[in-house]
Every structure is written in structure tokens, then in C-alpha cells.
Amino acid sequence: MPDLSSFLNGACVDSAVFGLRPDYRVLLLAVDGITPGASDQHSEALLAAAEAAVRELDGHAVEELPPIASWRDAYRAFGAKPQRTRNSLEALTRRAGSEAGLPRVNRLTDLYNAVSVLHQIPLGGEDLNRYDGPPRLVRATGEEPFDTVADGADVVEHPEPGEVVWCDEIGVTCRRWNWRQGRRTQLADDTTTALFILDALDPLTDEALNAVADDLLAHLARLGPDVRSARRTIRA
Template sequence: MTDRDLPGLLAAASVDPAVFALRPDYRASLVAVDGIVPGPSDDESEALLQAAERAAAAALTEAPVDELPHVAAWRDAYRAFGAKPQRTRNSAEALIRRAESGLPRVNRLTDLYNAVSVSHAIPLGGEDLSRYVGAPRLVRAVGDEAFETSAGGEPVTEHPDAGEVVWCDDEGVTCRRWNWRQGPRTALRDDTTSALFVLDALDPLTDDQLEAAVADLEQHLTRLGPDVRTARRVIRAD
């Protein structure tokens, strides 16, 4: 267990007004957690993933994935800053599309948050706080920010498009196109003990539905160690 200041980290987090100008209905629900005991996938994480796969299958009997209400809202948001959603899918859509053939089994922390994302049809990202520098910020990129990633197994530095919505810390971009691609520097790993989760919401997802997703995430996080502690904050335009 560390003495990491989770409420202080969340208090320092910010969403730039330019993002809210793009989508006034946007809400970022941040959940910080410490005291995780790392572990491989287990029976409980397997049950969560199977339930999420069933939820995705049920949803897809009602509409194609790109017409699911919250997925469609994110596709519109991507178009608003110049991205092509048929080529760069938000994280929830990408996972829901994978659910039919089986969601990935990684470790119990990653399995948990992937299952919550699919079950609630909400983009949900996770960052390793031990590798995070400063507070999280969601901004519209200038275009010269550094995004450290890899190509062909080799590290490369990319830059977001001007106007692209990106999550950043003091070191650079941590996630491109709002919730499309996370950088490896802050990605969750098998030894992660402290993490930041970001749940991204747009209308028609209601505040009650967002709260239900956060509560579901927190409930399952608390089983990952006897000393797990969490803090949360919602950032909205008002």
C-alpha cells in the first residue's frame, strides 16, 4: 500500500473548455485506485467477461454495433474533430465488436475493466499511476505533442492531428482520439498496483447509467486486495 494522494490527483485533473465546446454533453468520470494486488485472470474475472459477452450479444440483437445509442454518439464525436470512426473506433465499440469471438483474457485487472466497458457500452480506459507524470488533462491537441508508441516492435514518436482530442500528462499524450489508442508508457501491466480509470460519457447515456458503471467498476476493484482504496470525481461542463 502506498500513500498516493488519490483525491489530490483527481482534484488536479481537468478537461479543457475547447473539448466541452465540441461536446457540451461530455462527462469524464475518473476513478483512482491504490492497493491492488496483481494477479492473473481467475474464475471471477472469467465470469465477468462471459457476462459481458452475453450482454454484447443481447445488445446486438437490437441493432448493429454502430447503431447502438452510445456507440453512435461517439462516432459522431469522432467526426466532429476530424477522425473517421469506421477506421478509428472508440474503445467500447472495438471491444463490443470483439465480444462475439471472445474478449481478450489478460489479467484480472484488465479483464475487469474490459468487462465493465462492454457490459455498460461505455469507453473505459486504464492507466498505471506509477508511470503517470502529473495530473490527467483532456485537451484539443496543437499537433506537436509527443505520443510514444511502437511500430514493428520498435519505439516511435507520433504526433496527434491539430484539433484532435487527447488525454495527456506532463510527459506527453497518454491516449489519442479521446479513447481510441493508449500509449504503452502508462498502460496497465501485470504488476500494476495503482491505476486511474476514465469512463467517457455522452448523451444519450444518462448520469444514472454513468454512476451504475462507476459503481460496478469500484465494486469489483475492491476484491483485488485487502487494502484497496478508491477515489472518484466527475468532470462536466457545468
Template sequence: MTSADATTLQDFLAAARVDEAVFELRPDYRVLLLAVEGIGPAPSDATSEALLAAAEAGAAAALRDTPVEELPHIAAWREAYRAFGAKPQRTRNSLEALTRRAPDGLPRVNRLTDVYNAVSVAHQIPLGGEDLAKYQGAPHLVRAAGDEDFDVVADGEVAIEHPAAGEVVWRDDVGVTCRRWNWRQGLRTRLDEQTTSALFILDLLAPVSDEQAHAAADELVEQLRGTGPAPVTARRLIGRA
């Protein structure tokens, strides 16, 4: 990698945007975007297993005295979902879905996915991972018109769905990459066994601070260094101006 790689990543992030209509729903919303180039694909290993085990134990401890829906950041996200008409008990944000699974065991997928799932649960921040090489244009967080394309698997076949009008979605120039803020990722940009560059999306609401988000990103980058040569990274925090 050269210094030009970091510049390219920063240029990509500079073009990202969050629509004002999203901030009108939640003025406290911020997103930390982390772009990473030079990831070494690898299967789950002892390091990722240890991270998952620690995240599982932390979640189990947190849930001994507090119902999952009352954990502070999860409760904030349930309110955010209600703000655009989603029912959080039916479509759970990614953090809640993982935290609910953690005491019984988080999924083991591959090193990259295992690491970012573990960081998400440990830091209690919704954290999405997208294959950067498959993006067409920059990421935008918008309220959907309702005619955008979102690719899924239905009955074993690739199918196209559309978000509800007003739904909060991440998208690029081609279509939706993640529905309902951080609920369900599409097929086109999802991470797989060949992913070498990724965009990580850390979604933040009060009471989580910018500093906590950067700490989670720092841990994620540190763990990704174990997959090969040190990756090139760039990050950008976006909030309401």
C-alpha cells in the same frame, strides 16, 4: 493504507481538467475519473472469466437486432469522432472496438484488464485504464497542438508519434497518454502485470447518465476488491460548468 492515501488521490483528481475547446465540440461530454490505490496484481481467474462471459453474452444479445454502429452510446461516439475530423469507421472508439469483438470473444489479459473491459462492454461506456504511478502531473483532456509526444511500438521498437492538430487527446505533463479521446493508449502509462494503482477514465455522452457512470464505477470497484485488501479509491465527475 491510511486516510492520507484517499486525500492524495482526491488531490490528484482535483487537478484534472477538460479544456473548454473539448466541450465546444460536445457540450454534453462528461468524464468520471476513478483513482484506485492498492490493487493486487493477479492473472485472469474464474471471477474475471465469468464477468467477460456475461459481457460477451450481453453484447451478442444487443447486436441480434441492432447494428453495432446504431447502439446509442456507440452512435454518439461516432458523431463525436467526426466532430474533430476522425473517421470512426477507421479509428473506432474503445467501446465500439470491444463490443464488435465481444460475440466472438473478448481478450483475456490479466484480472485487472479483464475486469475493466467487461465492465465497459456490460455498461456500454468507454472505459480506459492507466497506471497511476507512471503519470507525471494530472490528466488533461485537450485538443492537441500536434507536436505532443505519443509513444508506440513500431516494427518491434519504441517510437514516438504525434497526434494531428485539433485531435482530442488525454495527456499529462510529459505527453499524450491516449489519442482520439478513447481510441489508443500509449505505452508509458498502460496497465501491466505489476500495476497496483490505476486511473480509470469513463467517457460519457448523452444518452448515458451520470448515474449510469457511477453504477459502472461501483461495479469496477467491487470487482477490484477481489484482488486483495480493499483498495483506496477516489472519484470525480467533470462536466461543462
């Protein structure tokens, strides 16, 4: 069983990332003791609530919502084109408001996707046991490997130099801050220990950031009798 606090204490955000956005904060939430399971009534109700919340925007442009607009600016700061590579929050919010709705994957993934949309914050979920070393947020050299799928085939890509990426000792775990996760550390149907990455920019306050983590943890506590957690916030 991993030492959650020790794992989080090794995490870091490079100063070059804070140079792009001094207002950036990340709350890392490590959770163990999860009992895996398929989508259930609780996760379905959360997803439905998230979809309903987006439908109530009444035609407001998704890209103009303050949290999403802030992340679009952050993407432009390192050279990404936000209209082509949408941050995870924008992608989920758009999908929640579409006819297709949010994906139904498994109850763990469903919970964090719903919480992301409901609280309007980019929120990543990773299998902590698949990490080699702690997570680091850096500006890429362009040499780091990133395992993904293209045209149905497994491929290894590389980030653009200067791109903001999450990585461990093996390679990139998520490209463009919170755009696309790698396959190696993604949540699976047998995940019992997870890392959740809650990315915050202004106008989201520290109080609101911790409230999101509290809400997520309250839902995760339903996923097993022995769920335990640790959290850490990193800021400039």
C-alpha cells in the same frame, strides 16, 4: 502511497473539448491497494457475461447502438473517421461478438474491459504511478509525443492538430479521446495503483455513470484487502 484525491483535483478538461460536445462528462476513478494477479475465475465470468450480452444483440449493427453512435458523432466533430479509428467501446463490443472474443490479459484489465462492454461506456485503465502530473483532456497542438508500437517497433508519433487527447506533463497518454492508449502509462502485471477514465455522452445519464463506477469499484474491491479509492466527475 499517492494522495488519490489530490491527484484527481489536478485533472482538467479544456473548454475547447466541451465546445465540441457540451454533453460530455468524465468520471475519474483512482484506486490504490490493488494486488496484481493473472486472470481468474471472477474476471473470466465477467468477460463471458460481456460476450454473451453482445451475442444477444441478435444481429443489430454495432455502430447503430446509441452509445456507440454518439461516440462516432463525437469523433467526426474533431475530424476523425470512426469507421477507421473506432472508439474503445466499439472496438471491444465488436471483439466481444466475434469468434475470438474479448482478450484475456490480467484480472485488472479483464475487469474493466468487461464492465465497459456490459455498461456500454468507453472505459480506460491507466497506471497512475506512471503519470507525470495530473491527466488533462485537450485538443492537441500536434507537437505532443505519443509512445506506441508500429510494425513491432517502438515509435513516437504525434496527434493531428485539433485531435482530442488525454495527456500529462510528458506527453499524450491516450489518442482520439479513447481510441489508443500510450505504452508508458498502460496497466501492467505489477500495477497496484490505477486510474480509470469513464467517458460519458448523452444518452448516458449522470445516475447511470455513477452506477458504472460503483459496479467497477465493487469488482476492484475483490483485488486486495486494502483497496481504497477516490472519484471525481468533470463536466462543462
